[in-house]
Amino acid sequence: MFQSFETAARPEQGPPRLAALRAELAAEGLDGFLVPRADAHQGEYVAPHDDRLAWLTGFTGSAGFCVALRDSAGVFVDGRYRVQVKAQVAAEFTPVDWPETSLGVWIAARLPQGGRVGFDPWLLSVEQATRLRADLGAVELVPVANLVDRIWTDQPPPPAGRVFAQPEDLAGLSHGDKIAQLAAGLTRARACVLTLPDSLAWLLNIRGSDIPRNPVPHGFALLQAEGGVTLFMAAEKLADLGAHLGPQVTLAEPDAFLPALRALEGPVQIDPATCPVAVAEALAGRALVEAPDPCLLPKARKTGAELAGTRAAHLRDGAAMVRFLTWLDAQTPGSFSEIDVVRALEAERRATNALRDISFETIAGSGPNGAIVHYRVTEETDRVVQAGDLLLVDSGGQYQDGTTDITRTLAIGPAGDEERQAFTRVLKGMIALSRLRWPEGLAGRDIDALARVSLWEAGLDYGHGTGHGVGAYLSVHEGPQRIARSGTVPLEPGMILSNEPGFYREGAYGIRIENLIAVEPAPPLPGQTVARMLRFETLTYVPIDRHLVETGLLTSAERDWLNAYHAEVLERIAPLVEGAARDWLGAACAPL
Incomplete structure (x- = not known):
């Protein structure tokens, strides 16, 4: 439960891992690959399974990303981590001050026109991808299966922590009332996609253990304008909830999420700041309403x-x-x-x-x-x-x-x-x-x-x-x-x-x-x-x-x-x- 005092990766482990990643770049015909500190749910914190940035570079900060090119690798960090990154990464990685230096501009200055940079579409939000493509100019951003996962032979399994109810007397509002209030606000869409773990936890008055130190569960949800929620979460994680969720919440397995998106009739609301590119791709052809996650302000x-x-x-x-x-x-x-x-x-x-x-x-x-x-x-x-x-x-x-x-x-x-x-x-x-x-x-x-x-x-x-x-x-x-x-x-x-x-x-x-x-x-x-x-x-x-x-x-x-x-x-x-x-x-x- 408490501090183990172990690092995710030592600096000397970075160079061979970077070399293995570059071999995958060559095999895919790519000039670079983006490794953000992110997961498919686009929250701030990641489970060990998703901590690819730390595994590759040794940098353990809570925000940042690496772009590995064939002859250079930049580790982008903000002002909180500029001292820390120097101690945690090997010389093969170049610390880059971010956001002062734009990721796209940095890449475009190092690749020729027609260069190709791969990214995992689950790990980049719609907003991030739009901004990055604008800065890249003639360099192409290419969605691919995650290349780090191919070389991370002892990658921890995805988290599967049990979910439990947060009592209404501590929450101050039932999850049924929360669902009704948010659904009433969907005046321009028939459904809204929710990906943030703390949004799911707040909306449904549940807590979990999928993220270290943060009592949130991994999952996805669709909030329907008529007042229901479909929750995509592994059944074994929900076994202790009993009847807590009630008839307003329909349960489905995570692998049903993308098919459910493809079956939706528009318009569908997404938050471009937190919606993964993979979700937007599954909704292709439907009218999209871009608006902030409706849980954010009520939760705050x-x-x-x-x-x-x-x-x-x-x-x-x-x-x-x-x-x-x-x-x-x-x-x-x-x-x-x-x-x-x-x-x-x-x-x-x-x-x-x-x-x-x-x-x-x-x-x-x-x-x-x-x-x-x-x-x-x-x-x-x-x-x-x-x-x-x-x-x-x-x-x-x-x-x-x-x-x-x-x-x-x-x-x-x-x-x-x-x-x-x-x-x-x-x-x-x-x-x-x-x-x-x-x-x-x-x-x-x-x-x-x-x-x-x-x-x-x-x-x-x-x-x-x-x-x-x-x-x-x-x-x-x-x-x-x-x-x-x-x-x-x-x-x-x-x-x-x-x-x-x-x-x-x-x-x-x-x-x-x-x-x-x-x-x-x-x-x-x-x-x-x-x-x-x-x-x-x-x-x-x-x-x-x-x-x-x-x-x-x-x-x-x-x-x-x-x-x-x-x-x-x-x-x-x-x-x-x-x-x-x-x-x-x-x-x-x-x-x-």
């Missing part, structure tokens, strides 16, 4: 029951974090390693007796490893935590009533002036969003800069978004809401997001501070002329390391916020811990 707007469950999960998780931080504070620098940190923290979450799983692989990066944004410790990279280090711990839990995600950066012994200054600037950004009130209708891109202002004043920044959406006992990364320059979806009450500015000094240290927050209506102010304003409710209650705060950099309002936050942490968490943990908590929450 949490019900009252989901918010209540999430609050309860965060208090339970906060107490586990406090017990872990008490343990950490008692350790002697130099006597423990990053793996010890991960094991201690995961043991505290397990001790709640409510943990279903961790919500992602625990990040515990000390010193230079903390500068790797999504660092995952292995036996090979494990580092002893020394005095003077900053320790970045980013972790979370999956509880049936909610999903948690928290980052704390901790001083191991005295911290340097540079680290304290940078930490405080990151903290100022986190506080700015925590205190924010804004007019209804703004999106994440409209507020992202507020978390960066103090860093910008010092010529600093970070290469990731400030906040991602979070599910309710679902995926720890959830769209469409986000706080980032790319966040165009207006923020609405009930949406849960992270608030996690950071700063990373490559080769030295990393800093990130993260709380989860929920959008809620803001009480009107005297003389307010804006019709409706929103604000954030803080969900995470765990102390922030006061040893790293340069109090002179804080305004009085920021200092007041931090003191009030710590007072509330003490009030909420102290009744849930005892002994040394309660004593530690009292000291950690003392006012500045």
Whole structure:
């Protein structure tokens, strides 16, 4: 269930695997093959069976792709992974900054007119393929059977985890009501194709175990405008559901999905951002309505029951974090390693007796490893935590009533002036969003800069978004809401997001501070002329390391916020811990 500290592939394994793939290119008459980190369901996370990018290249980040040409191979990664990719891939692979460098433009510059690049039509969305073809120009994009699967001789089998019901009292709405509401919105189509695992889980009030750390099942569904759903999922996975799905849901095996698509009468709605090319090809000749997955926004707007469950999960998780931080504070620098940190923290979450799983692989990066944004410790990279280090711990839990995600950066012994200054600037950004009130209708891109202002004043920044959406006992990364320059979806009450500015000094240290927050209506102010304003409710209650705060950099309002936050942490968490943990908590929450 928990961290194995093993890598999917070592750098030295990449070159022979790349050579084997190139032999397949030659056999197929192709000049290149695209290997995205994706599966047929087009969710963010993939099962071991589908982790082809990691197997081929060694890169284990949660987003990216490789294009293997006959004489070069680019590994495209965004700002979160530019340090990590350098350590994980062999010299035969060239890291490429994405999205600054377009995949299609990169390929077109390296292949002649008439060049042919193969791709698996299940692993590329309609939107991705359209954009790629536009950039490729005279280079042809060719659908083929997956070439990596031909050479991956010990590929794990497809996942087959059991599915179970999510109680209505935690979901806040029956799946019958959800189906009826979404079906009523299909005014331009007779049916809608659903592929995202978390959409299926949310719509049908089910959860699964096909994706590590994310309680979602693999399957496909057709939502009918008259109010029914056909679910394409292996019968053995559904054996424990009993009568939960009811008469509104018709069951079919996965291999019936493509024939069912070919038998549909149009118009059919697809989401081009998440619909695989293979699905669109099966629907050829029918009128297609392109629109976002209809589950996305309703899923993002949490019900009252989901918010209540999430609050309860965060208090339970906060107490586990406090017990872990008490343990950490008692350790002697130099006597423990990053793996010890991960094991201690995961043991505290397990001790709640409510943990279903961790919500992602625990990040515990000390010193230079903390500068790797999504660092995952292995036996090979494990580092002893020394005095003077900053320790970045980013972790979370999956509880049936909610999903948690928290980052704390901790001083191991005295911290340097540079680290304290940078930490405080990151903290100022986190506080700015925590205190924010804004007019209804703004999106994440409209507020992202507020978390960066103090860093910008010092010529600093970070290469990731400030906040991602979070599910309710679902995926720890959830769209469409986000706080980032790319966040165009207006923020609405009930949406849960992270608030996690950071700063990373490559080769030295990393800093990130993260709380989860929920959008809620803001009480009107005297003389307010804006019709409706929103604000954030803080969900995470765990102390922030006061040893790293340069109090002179804080305004009085920021200092007041931090003191009030710590007072509330003490009030909420102290009744849930005892002994040394309660004593530690009292000291950690003392006012500045």
